Amino acid sequence: MFEFIKGTVDFVGPEYVVIENNGIGYKILTPNPFLFSKETGKVIRVYTYHYVREDIISLYGFMTREEKALFTRLLNVSGIGPKGALAILASGEPEQVVQAIENEDEAFLVKFPGVGKKTARQMILDLKGKLHDLVPDFFPDLFNANESAAADSVDFDEALQALQALGYSEKEIRKITPELRKEKLSTEQYIKKALQKLLK
Known part of the structure; x- marks a missing residue:
């Protein structure tokens, strides 16, 4: 209005x-x-x-407009109301929140007041890949990086499938996903790096 x-x-x-x-x-x-x-x-x-x-x-x-844009989108997430959305914005910069969602960084998201693992997962499911239509002008580097990384997504996805085939659970794989996404590797390199982290 x-x-x-x-x-x-x-x-x-x-x-x-x-x-x-x-x-x-x-x-x-x-x-x-x-x-x-x-x-x-x-x-x-x-x-x-x-x-x-x-x-x-x-x-x-x-x-700022980007704060407002993120607030309205957070309201669409099941389990987050106005107070919860305000708490998230009060505790973190919009860019940090967007990056955490795009990188599936649940560990970062659960640090916000009122956000548990279930809500963090819901935020990622509901918002990942859907924020660029609201805030492209505010975080161009973030989304340009995501687009450039799209070419590497096939190798990344194949590596995740290989890990599942090796018997690792979705929960275990999801835990190391944010760190793996930071790098551009071949399928074999992704698998090797993932195994190093999973075996620690």
């Missing part, structure tokens, strides 16, 4: 800020309200998301 609100920072609290525009004070919930403290009394632009449910109507605000 509202793309952004431009007004004066009137109040900064522990959970929200108040932006005054034409005599109206908008209560806006935001990941890190105290980032607005240095803007008190100044006119700023806050990118907003109008959240409406049967039992609640709230306005969420962000300093």
